[in-house]
Amino acid sequence: xxxxxxxxxxxxxxxxxxxxxxxxxxxxxxxxxxxxxxxxxxxxxxxxxxxxxxxxxxxxxxxxxxxxxxxxxxxxxxxxxxxxxxxxxxxxxxxxxxxxxxxxxxxxxxxxxxxxxxxxxxxxxxxxxxxxxxxxxxxxxxxxxxxxxxxxxxxxxxxxxxxxxxxxxxxxxxxxxxxxxxxxxxxxxxxxxxxxxxxxxxxxxxxxxxxxxxxxxxxxxxxxxxxxxxxxxxxxxxxxxxxxxxxxxxxxxxxxxxxxxxxxxxxxxxxxxxxxxxxxxxxxxxxxxxxxxxxxxxxxxxxxxxxxxxxxxxxxxxxxxxxxxxxxxxxxxxxxxxxxxxxxxxxxxxxxxxxxxxxx
Amino acid sequence: xxxxxxxxxxxxxxxxxxxxxxxxxxxxxxxxxxxxxxxxxxxxxxxxxxxxxxxxxxxxxxxxxxxxxxxxxxxxxxxxxxxxxxxxxxxxxxxxxxxxxxxxxxxxxxxxxxxxxxxxxxxxxxxxxxxxxxxxxxxxxxxxxxxxxxxxxxxxxxxxxxxxxxxxxxxxxxxxxxxxxxxxxxxxxxxxxxxxxxxxxxxxxxxxxxxxxxxxxxxxxxxxxxxxxxxxxxxxxxxxxxxxxxxxxxxxxxxxxxxxxxxxxxxxxxxxxxxxxxxxxxxxxxxxxxxxxxxxxxxxxxxxx
Numbered sequence: 001x002x003x004x005x006x007x008x009x010x011x012x013x014x015x016x017x018x019x020x021x022x023x024x025x026x027x028x029x030x031x032x033x034x035x036x037x038x039x040x041x042x043x044x045x046x047x048x049x050x051x052x053x054x055x056x057x058x059x060x061x062x063x064x065x066x067x068x069x070x071x072x073x074x075x076x077x078x079x080x081x082x083x084x085x086x087x088x089x090x091x092x093x094x095x096x097x098x099x100x101x102x103x104x105x106x107x108x109x110x111x112x113x114x115x116x117x118x119x120x121x122x123x124x125x126x127x128x129x130x131x132x133x134x135x136x137x138x139x140x141x142x143x144x145x146x147x148x149x150x151x152x153x154x155x156x157x158x159x160x161x162x163x164x165x166x167x168x169x170x171x172x173x174x175x176x177x178x179x180x181x182x183x184x185x186x187x188x189x190x191x192x193x194x195x196x197x198x199x200x201x202x203x204x205x206x207x208x209x210x211x212x213x214x215x216x217x218x219x220x221x222x223x224x225x226x227x228x229x230x231x232x233x234x235x236x237x238x239x240x241x242x243x244x245x246x247x248x249x250x251x252x253x254x255x256x257x258x259x260x261x262x263x264x265x266x267x268x269x270x271x272x273x274x275x276x277x278x279x280x281x282x283x284x285x286x287x288x289x290x291x292x293x294x295x296x297x298x299x300x301x302x303x304x305x306x307x308x309x310x311x312x313x314x315x316x317x318x319x320x321x322x323x324x325x326x327x328x329x330x331x332x333x334x335x336x337x338x339x340x341x342x343x344x345x346x347x348x349x350x351x352x353x354x355x356x357x358x359x360x
Numbered sequence: 361x362x363x364x365x366x367x368x369x370x371x372x373x374x375x376x377x378x379x380x381x382x383x384x385x386x387x388x389x390x391x392x393x394x395x396x397x398x399x400x401x402x403x404x405x406x407x408x409x410x411x412x413x414x415x416x417x418x419x420x421x422x423x424x425x426x427x428x429x430x431x432x433x434x435x436x437x438x439x440x441x442x443x444x445x446x447x448x449x450x451x452x453x454x455x456x457x458x459x460x461x462x463x464x465x466x467x468x469x470x471x472x473x474x475x476x477x478x479x480x481x482x483x484x485x486x487x488x489x490x491x492x493x494x495x496x497x498x499x500x501x502x503x504x505x506x507x508x509x510x511x512x513x514x515x516x517x518x519x520x521x522x523x524x525x526x527x528x529x530x531x532x533x534x535x536x537x538x539x540x541x542x543x544x545x546x547x548x549x550x551x552x553x554x555x556x557x558x559x560x561x562x563x564x565x566x567x568x569x570x571x572x573x574x575x576x577x578x579x580x581x582x583x584x585x586x587x588x589x590x591x592x593x594x595x596x597x598x599x600x601x602x603x604x605x606x607x608x609x610x611x612x613x614x615x616x617x618x619x620x621x622x623x624x625x626x627x628x629x630x631x632x633x634x635x636x637x638x639x640x641x642x643x644x645x646x647x648x649x650x651x652x653x654x655x656x657x658x659x660x661x662x663x664x665x
Contacts, residue, residue, distance in 0.1 A: 032462075036469040084449050136640075142647045145396070145449055149586050150636040161629035283453060322464035322578070329458020333436070336446040336454065 014290065017338030020345060025330045032326060033319055043319050050312020051305035057312075059194030063266060065304030066199045067092065067258040067275070071282035072289065072296045073210045074254030079291050080214060081247035082227035087133060087148025088255040089279025090155035091126035095256025096263040097159050098125030099185070100168065100178050100270040103263075107182025114184045119202070119260045126256015127249045129155060134248030138241040144248065152279070160272050168270060178270040187265040197265035206254065211293040213250075223247050255279060284328045288335050303328070367611075367618050369498040374617075375610025376506045377402070377568040381588035382595070382602045383509075383516055384560025388437075389592050390520060391553035392533035392655035396452025397437040398561050399585025400459035404429035405565020407463040410576040414476040422480075423505070423566045430562015431555060433459050438554035442547050445659035456585070464578040479574040482567075505567055510603070512560075517599040529553060533653035536660045546660045564588070583636065590639045594646050597653065605642075612638045 030040035051061045071088040078085045098121040106114060133147040162168040164176035171179055187197035214220035225233040226243045234240050259275060267274050285303050289296030310324045334341070381398050388395040405426035412425025433455060440451035482503035490500040520526035531539040532549045540546050568584070569576050587609050594608075595601030616631035 032465065084447075086453060136644055140644050140647060142640075142644050146586060146590050146643060147640055149583065150640045153583055153636040154633050157629040157633045161627045164629070165627050280457065283450075284457065287450065320465050320468035322461050322468065325457055325461025326465055327461075329454050329456075329461055332454030332457060333440065333451065336440065336451055337444055340444050 013342060014338075016345065017342035018288075018290075018335065020341040021331070021334035021338045024334045024341070025327060028330055029323065029327055032323065036319065038317050038319050043313050043317055046313040046316050047306070047309030049309075050316075051309035053312075055191070056194050057308060059191050059196035061301070061305045061308045062196050062200055063304075064307045065300045066203045066265075067262045067278040068282055068285050068303050069203045069297060069300035070206055070258035070261070071255045071279055072285035072300055073206055073293060074251035074258075075282055075286040076210060076289070076291050076293065076296055077214065077223065077254075078247050078251035079286060080227045081223040081243060082230060083137070083244055083247055083251075084145050085130070085133070085148045085248060085251055086145060086283065087130060087151050087279070088251070088258075088282045089275060089277060090148070090152035091129050091252040091255035092259035092262070092275045092279045093152075093155045093159050094129040095122035095126040095259025096270060096274055097162070097168075097259075098122045098256065099260035099263050100181060103181030103185035104168075104179055107184060109184060111184040114182065115187065115198075115264065118181075118185050118264060119257060122256040122260025122263075123253040124256070126252040126254070126259065128252070130248045130252025130255070131245065134245040137248070138245045156272075159270065163270055163272070170269075176272060180269045181264065185264050186268055187261065195266065197261075199261035199265045202257070202261060206257070207293045207297050210254075214293075219243075219246075255282070258282075281328055284332050288331055363618065363622070365495045365498040366621075367614050368496065369501075370614035370617050371607060371611045372499055372502060372506060373571060373610070374613040375606040376502075376509045376571065377564040378584055378588050378591060378609050379509050379603060379606035380512075380564035380567055381561045381585060382564075382591040382606055383512055383599060384557035384564065385589050385592050386516070386520075386595075386597065386599065386602060387529070387553040387556040387560075388550075389597060389656065390533045390653055391529050391550045392536060392653050392658065392660075393437075393441050393550055393553065394448040394452065394657045395437065395557055395589055396449050397433060397455040397585075398452075398557075398588050399581055399583070400452075400456040401430045401433045401437075401558055401561035402565035402568065402581045402585045402588070403456075403463050403579070404433045404459050405562030406569035406580055407467060407565075407576050408562075409566030410476065410479055410569045410574070411470070413481075413570055413574070414479045417480055419480045419482050419570050422570055423482075423563060426566030426569075427559045427562040430560075430565060431558035434554050434558025434561060438551050441659065442550050442554070445661065448657055460579055460581075463576075467576060467578060475575050479570070481570050481572065481574040503571065505563075505571070509567070513599045513603045520599070530653070532660075533655055536655050536658075540660075540662060546662075550660070561585075561588075587635060587639055590643055593652065594639075594642050596646070608642070609635050609638065 033040040033043045050057055052058050071092060075085060075088060099118040102118040102121040106117065129151060133144045133151060136142040136147055137144040163178050168178045170177055187199055190196055190198055190200065214224060222238045223243050225238055226240050230240050258278065263270065263274060281303055285299045286296055289299035306324055306327060310321045313319050314321045381402050385395040385398050408429035409422045409426030413419045413422025436455050437451060440446050441448045482505050484501055485504050487500040491497045520530065528544045529549055531544060532546050536546045565581065568580065591602055591605035591609060594605040612635040616634055619631055
């Protein structure tokens with residue numbers, strides 16, 4: 001299978017391609033909004049206002065950015081190693097499950113111990129869940145792509161069982177949800193009056209950690225080598241299978257952390273669909289961010305804002321929120337096409353210049 | 361007896377959408393393209409199938425709408441993988457996200473009051489004599505579309521293995537450069553495969569939404585597109601194998617439906633997991649023992665090896 005190779009063109013050219021891709025996304029989206037009889041301009045205005053208009057909306061954007069960013073950082077490691085994982089969603093769900101178990105059954109522990117413990121439990125859960133696909137790939141050669149997707153469904157149904165008729169259902173047995181986590185496992189707010197929680201700090205630290213891992217540590221070098229050319233990597237004594245499993249597990253660790261934080265910071269109890277498909281969106285974030293922690297951060301903020309803004313857009317203008325998925329799909333496709341878009345524009349401009357020179 | 365015939369009926373009915381989509385995906389697979397966009401193709405077929413049937417009152421026109429919508433989604437994959445030459449898995453995923461979102465969006469915009477009422481479904485067409493056999497007779501009381509799906513299996517086998525077209529298509533998937541040097545238009549053949557995959561995948565989606573329930577539900581394919589793609593591998597790139605694989609997956613869904621209906625006390629989530637777990641288990645058992653088309657997933661660049 002053809003592997004993604006990080007583009008090597010200078011920053012300006014990359015930005016030009018991205019800019020063109022986003023411009024096309026806006027154009028197509030505008031047409032769709034206009035087709036539903038609404039004004040695209042008003043819709044985009046509502047979106048921006050909804051995402052950044054007030055202190056509270058900015059905080060909401062930030063807390064939606066956190067799980068996107070964490071899961072996309074995990075995928076960055078995975079894709080750089082040449083693995084295509086589509087399994088963040090399931091890993092987030094399992095991460096949330098593990099954090100719930102720790103948060104409920106070890107609720108007596110003091111906060112400074114319980115919070116990191118629940119996060120670590122989420123990371124272990126996500127990592128183990130991802131390792132299933134990793135091992136099947138390394139040992140049997142089964143494509144990780146299908147397996148990660150299938151594991152998403154299995155994880156979702158498994159958690160759904162646990163909280164609707166299984167051992168984790170709330171004491172009163174009324175709703176399909178778990179009991180509330182011990183308050184000691186809740187993340188504190190870092191911006192008074194809003195839901196912005198300490199997970200933002202964890203995400204920021206993770207950005208630096210992933211950068212250091214991929215570009216400053218031997219392990220990251222090996223992983224990227226495997227991603228660039230597994231045969232050359234093997235010839236140079238790099239253990240390809242081990243690096244692949246490890247990258248898969250690490251991507252699960254970050255997705256699991258995302259799930260734990262989402263649960264401890266926002267919902268405080270396990271319920272169906274608590275992840276609201278952050279895992280699927282993370283893929284678009286990782287790609288848009290050019291598989292680099294800095295770019296991924298910007299892309300996660302963009303998608304976080306999109307989610308918050310789209311809610312406002314639906315409330316004020318009745319434009320369906322599912323438009324966000326359309327935008328995400330378009331972003332993936334146009335960003336993939338950016339190399340073609342870029343060369344097309346460059347050709348367009350240079351040929352014009354050439355024509356002008358001839359006339360003079 | 362009732363349980364068994366009920367199970368058989370559900371198995372065949374559930375296998376039909378997967379089989380149609382999987383047969384479509386087979387063309388792309390054999391031409392060397394990873395068709396990860398089947399989920400998006402199917403959901404387009406499902407939505408526009410309901411739309412067409414609701415508009416005209418005729419489920420067959422609905423099916424044509426579904427096929428054309430599937431074709432549109434498939435063409436995006438074609439352009440991305442054949443002309444723009446990007447990573448086919450990522451492009452497929454983008455297409456799925458786009459069309460799952462687009463169908464949800466269109467559904468909310470076009471039917472603000474919820475489900476469109478009175479959508480006509482495919483009528484059941486009992487085959488005389490055969491449908492009278494006890495237990496298995498139920499297999500011959502299906503819709504015309506289901507018969508068509510099973511009829512396509514030998515037709516596509518013949519097309520792939522006994523015609524010049526099939527030979528060219530397989531050559532393109534195995535050795536595109538050799539095929540090119542013999543004057544076969546690699547890209548053109550791949551576009552033909554993309555068109556067939558879109559039409560069949562769209563029809564599979566319409567079979568899902570117009571088969572029995574005649575409703576469109578957001579995300580209603582729920583992974584069937586991926587299962588259909590897995591069925592190509594499990595079925596060893598062969599229409600008859602695909603038929604078997606589709607019946608297996610259809611059977612897993614039928615077990616889930618039947619056991620739930622019988623009030624078995626196991627939590628229903630475990631049955632819902634079954635098709636997905638089965639896919640993983642069967643894939644793990646099959647992979648390594650079959651070899652797919654050699655040029656799978658590699659964009660064709662003329663004169664470059």
